[in-house]
Amino acid sequence: MSITKREFGKLESGEEVSVYQIKNESGAYIEVTDYGAILRCICVPDKDGNLQDVVLGYDKLEQYFVNGCYFGSTIGRNGNRIAGGKVPVNGQVYQMPQNENENNLHSGPDGYEKQLWKVKEVSEEENAVTFTRMSPDKEQGLPGNFEVAVTYQFTGDNEVKIHYQGVSDQDTLVNMTNHSYFNLSGHQSGTVADQYLCMRSEEFTPVIDSKSIPTGEYAKVADTPMDFRTEKKIGQDVDADYEQLKMTGGYDHNFMLMDYQPGKVRSVAKAYAPDTEIVMEVLTDTPAVQFYSGNFVEREEGKNNAVYTKRSGFCLETQFEPDAVNQKNFHSPILKAGEKYDSTTIYRFSVKKD
């Protein structure tokens, strides 16, 4: 286990940005940066023991200043969409930026992925790096000073553990997620259509229209292209003649995860690439996950001269339902003043065993 730090570049203010490489005994490693608490790469062994980098990302810090697709981003204070950017808390309505149509997406232009975080701890013992920042009252329009930390740990079992912790001095909205795009054949390998996905989900949250605000209902996945209860290729039904998929240009929906109990981490999804035989299992304590099949990636110059386009990666963003703060059927994403926000998501990598 080892953690090494290198320079990634500078902000316009002159502040230095670093990359931390967190390696385990096998030589597999991840890289994270204090700019945006972004996960820049995950290099894990394939069936031949060669390391494959299985997430999309950039080589240059300047590219992360733009990062319109949110590669590897820590999204906060709120992941996903809020109708009209309006957040009611204790009878008062707070206005978030309207950065996508009239709605808020991923907290707007001042998202956590665009901030320089402090490095709170580099733990050789845990093989982990903890980033922290104070998100001030009214940042993104939200109430409360929110002291937040994100820990990335890379274990000897090739698990990437992401642990979010925080506390606010006022009741507020908190729904953090990571926006990594996975490609289990390697980030440079093109479409993920032939990769398999299975999710422990019987229901999803349909959207009203192409602006992707949920109707507020839960719909059964059975007998629809949204059914991933047994593994199937991401590309199998992605272009099906099914209204929900046509509106969003492919999968871009929130799936309810079975056996939700606050604070309990359970296995919720598994993905697999037949060529590399790399398997990724997702474990989390959140009630839902946004499965996004990279529909809007247009042309991005990625790491090592890779070019990413539509469906070069898929996201499994663990979270509360979109717009949950405005939907009484959904799980409440409100964090009470003084209470601890604590959420864990694990992406566990292995090679398929027959």
Ligand code: BGC
């Ligand atoms: C959203 C997509 C969006 C993507 C990048 C995902 O979480 O659901 O609609 O295009 O993030 O912003």
